[in-house]
Structures are given as C-alpha cells and as structure tokens.
Amino acid sequence: MSETKSEEFYVAGVDVGSTTAKAVILNSKLEVIGKSLQEVTPKVAEDAETSFVKACKDARIDREKIVLVAGTGYGRLKIRFGKLIVTEISCHAKGSQHIFPNTRLTLDIGGQDTKAIRLGPNGEIVDFSMNDKCSAGTGRFLDVCAEALGYTVDDLGSLSQKSTNPIRITSTCTVFAETEVSNQLARGKKTEDIVNGIHDSIAQRSLSLARRVGIESEVTFTGGVSRNIGMVKSLEKALGQKINVSPLSQWFGAIGAAMFAVEEITKGSDPMFKQLEVVSE
Structure with a gap:
C-alpha cells in the first residue's frame, strides 16, 4: 500500500448511468479539477475505464496519484477499478450538498x-x-x-x-x-x-x-x-x-461518489489520513 502525503491527495468519482458515463477528480481542497462525459455503449466496463482516464487527463494528473476511486450509477458494478461502490441516490444527495450546502x-x-x-x-x-x-x-x-x-x-x-x-x-x-x-x-x-x-x-x-x-x-x-x-x-x-x-449539475452523482471517497480515506484520521482497502458492495 502506497503512502500518500497528508497535505495533498486526489480522489475520483465515476458515475455510469443508463445513457452517459461521467467522472470527476477532486483534490484535497475538494475542488473539481478534472471531469469527463461520454455516451454509454454496450461495453459498460470499458466506458467506465475510458471516462476515468479522460478525467485524469483533464486534471493533468496520472491515474496512479488517485488515492481512491468510488463508483455509482446503474453501471457501478462494472467499475472494476473502483474500490468503493455507493448508490446513486446517496451520491446525488451528497453531490448536491457539496456544491449547494443548503x-x-x-x-x-x-x-x-x-x-x-x-x-x-x-x-x-x-x-x-x-x-x-x-x-x-x-x-x-x-x-x-x-x-x-x-x-x-x-x-x-x-x-x-x-x-x-x-x-x-x-x-x-x-x-x-x-x-x-x-x-x-x-x-x-x-x-x-x-x-x-x-x-x-x-x-x-x-x-x-x-x-x-x-x-x-x-x-x-x-x-x-x-x-x-x-x-x-x-x-x-x-x-x-x-x-x-450548476454547470456541474450533470456530474453531481460523480461528485457525490468522490466525496464518499474523501470520507473513506479520512475516516479515523486527525488530521492525517491513510489509504484504505475498501471492499466493493
């Protein structure tokens, strides 16, 4: 398990819906620094992978720097590289309150x-x-x-x-x-x-x-x-x-998933955090 500097980290949220796949990259300030959007094809697992790679490219960071990937949406079980799986209801709620706290x-x-x-x-x-x-x-x-x-x-x-x-x-x-x-x-x-x-x-x-x-x-x-x-x-x-x-409204599910990833890696830390092995549901 690789060590990660506490002052800086990156997480990803991937939302594979019925028609589109969305992915976002959040930094340690909880800012969206990269995102992607594409249509879903019958090859859902590949779509999830491609959307993640595109978001990393948009953020200008290597995928190896991503501490944790969380997946959501109808195709969430096809996000095989994700270590955390969360329902889309929870993620849209989480994403909504992250951008609009009230x-x-x-x-x-x-x-x-x-x-x-x-x-x-x-x-x-x-x-x-x-x-x-x-x-x-x-x-x-x-x-x-x-x-x-x-x-x-x-x-x-x-x-x-x-x-x-x-x-x-x-x-x-x-x-x-x-x-x-x-x-x-x-x-x-x-x-x-x-x-x-x-x-x-x-x-x-x-x-x-x-x-x-x-x-x-x-x-x-x-x-x-x-x-x-x-x-x-x-x-x-x-x-x-x-x-x-918001201009990011279409990505709120992915943002919510990324926020759950942040909560997972910061769990039990004060103020340090560690990378966790999270078993997919």
Whole structure:
C-alpha cells in the first residue's frame, strides 16, 4: 500500500448511468479539477475505464496519484477499478450538498428515471421517491419527443423559450406522447409551444414525486436534463420557487461518489489520513 502525503491527495468519482458515463477528480481542497462525459455503449466496463482516464487527463494528473476511486450509477458494478461502490441516490444527495450546502431537496432527472430526495441539515437522506418503471418524465422521454419534432434534444431548451402558448401534453406514456406530439404538429401548432408543453408535462411528474417526500425551501436540480433551460424554467414554475442549477449539475452523482471517497480515506484520521482497502458492495 502506497503512502500518500497528508497535505495533498486526489480522489475520483465515476458515475455510469443508463445513457452517459461521467467522472470527476477532486483534490484535497475538494475542488473539481478534472471531469469527463461520454455516451454509454454496450461495453459498460470499458466506458467506465475510458471516462476515468479522460478525467485524469483533464486534471493533468496520472491515474496512479488517485488515492481512491468510488463508483455509482446503474453501471457501478462494472467499475472494476473502483474500490468503493455507493448508490446513486446517496451520491446525488451528497453531490448536491457539496456544491449547494443548503440543499434540502434534490431532483435528479436522468436518462431512464427521475428521483426526488429529501435531505436533512447534515446531509442525511430523510426520504426519497423515484419513477423507474416507465421512461415518461425522463431524459428518454425528451429524446423521443425531440425526434418526433425533427430536432435534437439539445435544441429543446432554447426553442421552448420562444413559446407564448404552451400546448398541454396529456399522455403519460412515452410511446403515446410521441403520437400526441406528431398530432399537434399536424394540427399546425407551433413547435416551440409543443416543446414548452413537453417540459411542463415532465415538470408536473417531477412535482408529484417531490410532493411524496416533501417540498423543501431549497431545491437542487441534477442529472443531464438540468442542462435544458426550458426544463429549469418549467420546474421552477411547477414548484413555485427558484431552483439551484450548476454547470456541474450533470456530474453531481460523480461528485457525490468522490466525496464518499474523501470520507473513506479520512475516516479515523486527525488530521492525517491513510489509504484504505475498501471492499466493493
């Protein structure tokens, strides 16, 4: 086991989700100094490895300098080089409070599911609810609707901001929603109004999840869908309050995993820390 200087160390968090793999490198000041993002392929283990290597390159450090790697996400058991495995619910909560310390509710809209996580003042998870039975209200829902409209999902945020009369999307199934979107286009409805309606529909589903656990005063939005300004605005309208969004929001799961790695290597140290052998769950 290699020795590490107490005044400086590096940890990594790798989040392999249903559609993307994210990795971050944190330094001893708990700053994100490197990150990566890529699509997930059928070769999940390779995707995890590649994302980690890219994050190390972005941080300009050798992977051998990483004291501990923590993994999370749907593909966390495929992160074979990681020594610590943590659930994505715990990691999104941890990442949210690391960037926004007063977070009391985390809304994570990912590729295949949506989570509402209520947090206590010390970061403990008080309650959570998730929609993982159907892709309605998730990133996949947006992908399908964007394709039906002839756009990419990255176009939807700015497009929705041109809307003046959002169209109500009533379908709760992704397949039926695609048909509904096509029908609205055929009726001559404006594309931007349809997109705004799609965002509002997803926001209402997220609101239902949030109500199950309890809406709090400070809400943080995580996951890839948080990059969509239209979704941010629709969520704020549904919740009736401003929400926290960061340029790093898509990496909050990976950041949370890295923070768990920090806790693991500093466990029982005052102020020195040691590298631990942590068995994956």
